[in-house]
Amino acid sequence: MVNLIPLMIERVGVILIVVFLLSQSKTFRQIIHRDQGVKDKVILIAIFGLFGVISNYTGIQIHSNSAAENSWLIGIEPDSAIANTRIMGIAIGSLLGGPIVGLGIGVIAGVHRFFLGGFTAAACAISAVLAGAAAGWFGLSRRKKNVITPAFAVGIGMLMEMTQMGIILLVTRPFDPAWDLVKVIGIPMVAVNGLGMLLFMLIIQYILREQERAKVLQTSKAFYIADRTLPFFRQGLNQESCREVAVIMLQLTDADAIAITDSEGVLAHVGAASDHHVPTKGFSTELTKKVLREGRVLTAKSREEILCRHKPCPLRAAVVLPLMVHNKTVGTLKLYFNNPSDLTEVEKELAEGLANLFSTQLELAEAEQQSKLLKNAEIKALQAQVHPHFLFNAINTISVLCRTNPEKARKLLLELSQFFRSNLQGARQILIPLEKEIEHVKAYLSLEQARFPDKYEVLFEIEQGLEKSHVPPFILQPLVENSIRHAFSRTRIKGEVMVKVYSDEHFLHIEVSDNGKGIPPEKLELLGKEAVESRHGTGTALVNIRERLTGIYNKEALFEIKSRKETGTEIAISIPLEKKGAWDYHDDSIYSR
Incomplete structure (x- = not known):
C-alpha cells in the first residue's frame, strides 16, 4: 500500500502538467471565468472526459494485491484492477460545470474504464457516472454562493473516492478479492486524489486571480492615462491637443504608433510611420473611414487589412476605435503595431x-x-454649482474600488458616464422626459451610495404612464441631493427619501420628502426665494428651480417647501400637464435631441 503512493503521485503529476499547459489557453481561461453556455459545457465535458481517459490509460495495474509497473494500459487482465486518478478529473470538471457537465464527464470516463476490463470494471464505471453527477450537484449549490474553495474541492474529491471504494465492495463479486483490493488501494487513492484536487484547484484559483489582477492593472492604467489626457481633451479635438494626447498614450501603452482623427482628417500621428501618416485633410487608410461610417471597433492584423497605400509602411496591425459624442462618431482613436502578435486582447480591451x-x-x-454659449444663465449656474465636488468624490471612490472590487468600479464608471451624459443632454434642452430625469437621479444615487452605503434609502413611487411626460431638467436631482446632504447630517437615524410623482386632471405633481432633522423656521421662509448662507450651501439650487419653473410655465407652476424640525422636509412641485400652447414661446428647441 505504501509503495503505491509514489506511483500514484507520478500519475497526478502527469495530469497536472496537462492542466497547467491547458491553463495557458485563452479559451479555457474564458470558460473558467464566465458563466458557461452550451458550447462551453460541451468543451468542459470534452476536456475533463479526456482527463478521465488519460487517467485510465496511466493507471497502475493491481494484480494479486501487488502493483505492477506499467507506462500505458491498453487492457486489464480479468482478475486485475487499476489504481488511478480518474475521480480527480471527474470531480474538478463537475464542480466547475455542474451536474450535466459532470454526468457527461462521468459517462466518458466510466465507459472507457468499463471497456478496459478487469474484475472491477463495472463498479468503476458506475462510480464514475455517480461521482460526476454528485460532484456537479455539490458544485452547483456552492457556486451560487461563490464559495468553491480548495478545501471544499479536496473534501468532495476524497468523498467521491471513498464512495468509489464502497461501490466496489457492493457491486464486485466475489467479495473477498474486492475487499483485499480496497485494503491495498483505498487509502493511497483517497489521499493522492485529494492532493491532486488541491493542486488542481490552486491552478484554477491562480487563473482567476491572474485575470482579476490584469483587470485591476488595466483599469488603473486607463484611469491614469485618462487623468493625464483630460486637460488636453478639454480643449476639444484639434491638432495641438490631440498630439499631446497621442504622445502620452505612446509612452504609456505598448503600441508602436498612436493616431487621432476627427470626422474629416488626421489630427495627430506619433510613432512609427510618421513620415507618411501625417496630420492632413482626408485619411491615408480605408480602415479609418469604415470606423467613422459604422461607428464600431475594427481591428486589422496585416498591412492589407490596414489598407495603407504607402507600400513600405511598417505598420502591420491596428485597432481603430470610434470616439462618440452624444451617440455620434466625431473621430477615431488608432493604436498601430509593427508586429501583429503585439495586438493582444489586453491591448484591445485597454484601447x-x-x-x-x-x-x-x-x-x-x-x-x-x-455652456459658454447658453443664454439660460440659471441652468449654467446650476451645473457649475452641483458637479465639481461630486465628480472628484466619485473619481476617488472609483479609484479605491479599482483595487478592491474592479467589477463594481467598472459599473460605477458606467453610472458616472450616464450621469454626466444626462447632465450634458439636459443642458441643451428646456424640457426632457421624466424618465430621463429619473435616470439622472438614479445614476447620481448609485455613486453616492457607493461612498455611504446603508446611510440612507431612496424610494420611488412613480404613477404609471407619466414616464414620457416632459419636465425641466435638473429639478429632481438637486432636491434629492439636498435631502442627502442636509437632512441627515449629524444624525444617527437611517435616512429615508421618498420621490413621488403623480398627476391629477391639470397638473403633474413631484414630491421629494425625507425624515431628516428639518429646516429652522427662520430659514424656511427664505428658501427658494433667495440665497441663504449656511455651512453646507446657499440654497441657490432651489432659487434656480423656482425661477426656471416661473419662466417656463408662465407662473402656472407651483413650488412649495414644508418642514418641521426633527420630523423632516417635503418639497412639492406642480407643473401643468402638457397642452397646446403651454410652452409655445420656447419653439421647437424644447424637444431637440
Whole structure:
C-alpha cells in the first residue's frame, strides 16, 4: 500500500502538467471565468472526459494485491484492477460545470474504464457516472454562493473516492478479492486524489486571480492615462491637443504608433510611420473611414487589412476605435503595431476602455464649450454649482474600488458616464422626459451610495404612464441631493427619501420628502426665494428651480417647501400637464435631441 503512493503521485503529476499547459489557453481561461453556455459545457465535458481517459490509460495495474509497473494500459487482465486518478478529473470538471457537465464527464470516463476490463470494471464505471453527477450537484449549490474553495474541492474529491471504494465492495463479486483490493488501494487513492484536487484547484484559483489582477492593472492604467489626457481633451479635438494626447498614450501603452482623427482628417500621428501618416485633410487608410461610417471597433492584423497605400509602411496591425459624442462618431482613436502578435486582447480591451473615457471627456469638453454659449444663465449656474465636488468624490471612490472590487468600479464608471451624459443632454434642452430625469437621479444615487452605503434609502413611487411626460431638467436631482446632504447630517437615524410623482386632471405633481432633522423656521421662509448662507450651501439650487419653473410655465407652476424640525422636509412641485400652447414661446428647441 505504501509503495503505491509514489506511483500514484507520478500519475497526478502527469495530469497536472496537462492542466497547467491547458491553463495557458485563452479559451479555457474564458470558460473558467464566465458563466458557461452550451458550447462551453460541451468543451468542459470534452476536456475533463479526456482527463478521465488519460487517467485510465496511466493507471497502475493491481494484480494479486501487488502493483505492477506499467507506462500505458491498453487492457486489464480479468482478475486485475487499476489504481488511478480518474475521480480527480471527474470531480474538478463537475464542480466547475455542474451536474450535466459532470454526468457527461462521468459517462466518458466510466465507459472507457468499463471497456478496459478487469474484475472491477463495472463498479468503476458506475462510480464514475455517480461521482460526476454528485460532484456537479455539490458544485452547483456552492457556486451560487461563490464559495468553491480548495478545501471544499479536496473534501468532495476524497468523498467521491471513498464512495468509489464502497461501490466496489457492493457491486464486485466475489467479495473477498474486492475487499483485499480496497485494503491495498483505498487509502493511497483517497489521499493522492485529494492532493491532486488541491493542486488542481490552486491552478484554477491562480487563473482567476491572474485575470482579476490584469483587470485591476488595466483599469488603473486607463484611469491614469485618462487623468493625464483630460486637460488636453478639454480643449476639444484639434491638432495641438490631440498630439499631446497621442504622445502620452505612446509612452504609456505598448503600441508602436498612436493616431487621432476627427470626422474629416488626421489630427495627430506619433510613432512609427510618421513620415507618411501625417496630420492632413482626408485619411491615408480605408480602415479609418469604415470606423467613422459604422461607428464600431475594427481591428486589422496585416498591412492589407490596414489598407495603407504607402507600400513600405511598417505598420502591420491596428485597432481603430470610434470616439462618440452624444451617440455620434466625431473621430477615431488608432493604436498601430509593427508586429501583429503585439495586438493582444489586453491591448484591445485597454484601447476600448480609453476610447469610452475619451468620448466622455469630449462630451464634457463640448458641454463646457456649449455652456459658454447658453443664454439660460440659471441652468449654467446650476451645473457649475452641483458637479465639481461630486465628480472628484466619485473619481476617488472609483479609484479605491479599482483595487478592491474592479467589477463594481467598472459599473460605477458606467453610472458616472450616464450621469454626466444626462447632465450634458439636459443642458441643451428646456424640457426632457421624466424618465430621463429619473435616470439622472438614479445614476447620481448609485455613486453616492457607493461612498455611504446603508446611510440612507431612496424610494420611488412613480404613477404609471407619466414616464414620457416632459419636465425641466435638473429639478429632481438637486432636491434629492439636498435631502442627502442636509437632512441627515449629524444624525444617527437611517435616512429615508421618498420621490413621488403623480398627476391629477391639470397638473403633474413631484414630491421629494425625507425624515431628516428639518429646516429652522427662520430659514424656511427664505428658501427658494433667495440665497441663504449656511455651512453646507446657499440654497441657490432651489432659487434656480423656482425661477426656471416661473419662466417656463408662465407662473402656472407651483413650488412649495414644508418642514418641521426633527420630523423632516417635503418639497412639492406642480407643473401643468402638457397642452397646446403651454410652452409655445420656447419653439421647437424644447424637444431637440
